[in-house]
Amino acid sequence: ELKVEQNPLFLSMQEGKNYTIYCNYSTTSDRLYWYRQDPGKSLESLFVLLSNGAVKQEGRLMASLDTKARLSTLHITAAVHDLSATYFCAVSSGGGADGLTFGKGTHLIIQP
Amino acid sequence: DVKVTQSSRYLVKRTGEKVFLECVQDMDHENMFWYRQDPGLGLRLIYFSYDVKMKEKGDIPEGYSVSREKKERFSLILESASTNQTSMYLCASRSLEGPDTQYFGPGTRLTVL
Numbered sequence: 001e002l003k004v005e006q007n008p009l010f011l012s013m014q015e016g017k018n019y020t021i022y023c024n025y026s027t028t029s030d031r032l033y034w035y036r037q038d039p040g041k042s043l044e045s046l047f048v049l050l051s052n053g054a055v056k057q058e059g060r061l062m063a064s065l066d067t068k069a070r071l072s073t074l075h076i077t078a079a080v081h082d083l084s085a086t087y088f089c090a091v092s093s094g095g096g097a098d099g100l101t102f103g104k105g106t107h108l109i110i111q112p
Numbered sequence: 113d114v115k116v117t118q119s120s121r122y123l124v125k126r127t128g129e130k131v132f133l134e135c136v137q138d139m140d141h142e143n144m145f146w147y148r149q150d151p152g153l154g155l156r157l158i159y160f161s162y163d164v165k166m167k168e169k170g171d172i173p174e175g176y177s178v179s180r181e182k183k184e185r186f187s188l189i190l191e192s193a194s195t196n197q198t199s200m201y202l203c204a205s206r207s208l209e210g211p212d213t214q215y216f217g218p219g220t221r222l223t224v225l
Contacts, residue, residue: 097162
């Protein structure tokens, strides 16, 4: 059974600081996804990581994947208030067509 | 832009009622999915469909069924709603070509009394 663990589950940080969210998964997977969810809204796709060593960046967010360690990280650089949201990682073991297994989410609050 | 719509944003039903949640996508996507989201549990996969007339059980299919008679529409059915099915239900779709990601609808918050 594929399990996905995120930590921390809750993070409060100040603007301008750097921090990392970790996502561990239990069995071999062929792709990993990061999503963002704002309160009362649906999920927005951030990154899809397809291979070992993959790194993707968008603005102040950077995601990486280590398939050998079964670990992905989402790094936030010089955080700003607009990045406050819940971040989910999700893993697929069936090429993406079989649905995703999600972590519980990291609730991120960035304070001025 | 990909658009995934769900028939209701909020729904209140009584225990034992049959409930239909509808999802429509406008991008000719082959794959469609139903998840439920509960606080502290993240999203969990209920059912998914590779294509028209096809359906597969996800991680928590008990108490649910689905229907996909047309490619753009994927329906989630609660045969006899129970209070433990009170939740946020999210539909998603994915193309076999193009960006490898699932596109999510706005969600239906279902309350079963």
